Amino acid sequence: MKLKNLVFLLSLLLFGCSVGKKSEPIRTGTYFDLVELLDEQIAAFEEERPTLTKELSVNGETDQVIVQFDSAKQWKEELGLFYQADINKLGLETSYVTEELSTGTDIKKVIDSAKTDRPSVRSIEYNYRADRLESIRIIMKDENPVYKFEKELSLYFNVVQGKSVLSSFTISGDQSMILKDELNYSLKAKIGK
Template sequence: MKRLPITLITLAFVLAASCSSQLEGETDESNAYFDLGGLLDKEIDNLTNQGATLEKVLQTNGQEERLTLSPDSAGWHGQLMLFYEADINKPGFIGEYFQEELPSINGVSKVIYTSKSQRNPVQVMECFYENDFMTKIRLLVKEINTIYSVEKELSLYFDQNGLSSFDIKGEETMRLKKDLNYQIQGAIVRSL
């Protein structure tokens, strides 16, 4: 009878250790592709600490609106939400993308992630580099079903200070509704 509690404690310890090692393995696999979410988190921290503002231009079916915003961390997250949603570095996407690295020509190189399936919303993600410094990320998003179709091109631009601007171009077609074409341009303004 004294052996039963010792056996149960040993069994519990072994199970806990195996679960822990499985979680560590999952973490490694979840970084299979470029970590866009992690990059955005770092950029938001920098923008918040620098007191950066956002000059935003919205164009929808020929109408234009200009805004100047002073977002906090949550506000920046909201402004960049479509980019977070387009992050392919998620456990459900492991093995779903081809990765191709184009060789550097005159210091310019590119890494391309292409979806293996039409069912993945992000069809292409391209990371552009100049002399190993990231200058642009471009994402092509496409969702089509019987009710609607959405096509978006999302771009992030970087300079020596980090994220400098972004733009979003999109078309939405929905049954029984007028088509929607839009463009959003955001320019980061940093305090000196």
């Protein structure tokens, strides 16, 4: 199978669930509001129209593409997995324990960890320096008799005029299904002018 076919299949796998005209889930606001953060970043991108350089590796084959999105909808689809990692959905308000760690002068880490293996989002880690968000790391896992997947998603921010601005993100994971070959993939994306 050619790399372009792999890229297409992986795109469907990663981003096939569109963030379109579905009814919005009820959100509780119990934990850090990842959806609001992403919406703010996308609103800025819609005005600035930055480029996105993506390097995708699937089972050892790598391809690179540069795109520029015309709408917030395209950005939401690109960041779809991060939106799916929202833990402020109704029914999850008591599913996580939040702990705050100070790892040095002006360095802080806040971790939301799942209390059980039930939610697919196992943990979200927020890293701050001088009260400015530097990165978010999300661990997702799910397993049933048919499939098993593990994903690590990360968002990285630069401080621009006192605000944390999304500068890059990564997605990596492994997936296995009955009667299918194991899939190992990674995506590195850099947002630029």
